[in-house]
Amino acid sequence: MIESHNDPSSNASHSLLIICNGHGEDVIALEIIKRFLKKIKIKKVEVMPLVGNGKIFDCIKSKNFSKIGYLKELPSGGFSNQSLKGFLLDFFAGFLVDTFKNFLIVRGKSKDNYKIIAVGDLLPLFFAWISKCEFSFVGMPKSDHTWSNGPGWALSDFYHKFKGSEWDPWEIFLMRSPRCKSLIMRDEITANNLNKKKISAKYFGNPMMDFVDTKNENISNIIMFNRLILIIGSRFPEALNNLDIFLKCLEDVKISNDLIILLPLSINANVFTIKRHLSNNGYLEENNVNFLVGEDSVWKNKDKYILLGKSTFNQWANMACVGLSNAGTATEQITGLGIPSISIPGAGPQFTKSFAKRQSRLLGGSVLVCDNKKTLIDNLEVLLNKKDYRLKQVKIGMKRMGKRGASKKIVDHINLNLLT
DSSP states (O other): OOEOOTTTOOOOOEEEEEESSSSSHHHHHHHHHHHHTTTEEEEEEEEEESOOOOGGGGEEEEETTEEEEOOOOOSSSSOOOOOHHHHHHHHHTTTHHHHHHHHHHHHHHGGEEEEEEEEEHHHHHHHHHHHTSOOEEESOOOTTTTHSSSOOOOOOHHHHHHHHHOOOOHHHHHHHHTTTEEEEEEEHHHHHHHHHTOOOEEEEEOOGGSSSSSOGOOOOOOTEEEEEEEEOOSSSSSHHHHHHHHHHTTOOOOOOOOOEEEEEEOOOOOOOHHHHHHHHHEEEEEEEEOOOOSSEEEETTEEEEEEEEEEEEHHHGGGGEEEEESSSSHHEEEEHHHOOOOOOOOOOOSHHHHHHHHHHHTTTTOEEEEHHHHHHHHHHHHHOHHHHHHHHHHHHHHHHOSOHHHHHHHHHHHHHOOOO
């Protein structure tokens, strides 16, 4: 639980609205909000999540903070731009109507001396621009690593090379607004390419690395095992399909030591359903076995142990040697901690083949994308059994994700350029 002791009767000068549109963006927005609530000059802080119900922000207990807008879990999980089916499901669920209502709320903020921080891509950036308020933009989803590294033969690669940035011309137009007081990008190459276009973009590191623990003293309890972390994603039922794919692949993995499989679950996961899937894949619950790393239950199938834990990702992320990961933000976070991973695209809508390939290029190949079960098993056995090869992957991923501490630098920069 996060509490703020900011005095609402102090000489506050600004109200602040944070607009965000995605799981990773919500996590970054949460850290920004926590830091700004500690600053005396902030009169009020509001957040408008454009995707989902913003449940992550419920941990903030402050009289100066509130969630606003029309909040709703979308059928596509917020990935309506990745498929026609997802768009239609969101459309009939009222996504466009709710977006327009949120648009009207944002338009009214200029009357009350609001400053806006947009976290995400086009939609929050557009909302900030149309508000007529001064704003800062934290552009996390896009990176020029995705087209400047790798084969470069896709049509999208040629398109981005032609533009000189993954950011599109209409987004760059919004960034050029005189009301945009600061631009912050997720990596140095993206910031530099925008600077070449006479846009003052900054890079302070990747704030996603500030939300995971770098060490866990309890790792000594499982240090003698091969350790694997399963990142199945937070969107259901897609996450269940990912779990089944990974478990079927693990049936035929050949390694020298027993395998500890860490399975952290998102806060919205149905544990009963997860347990049923484990049982259907041959795992039995071990009531008398404890590894004392924060697990809720232990499951076993031959030489493989699965440790199940809800909301344990942050404390478990650093304990694995390798990851099997069909997710976005969590994959990037374990990569930054020095854990290479393997993915195998499922049916979507979140983790599609194109998303997986883009992610692999973003992270310098430290995530290996597999087309089938055999390829995944081969890559997993190599990563688990050949430490030298694994360490090469580790260095690449950590370099791409950057060091911790970016959140404080981002907030200090925004405070200096937007709020003073």
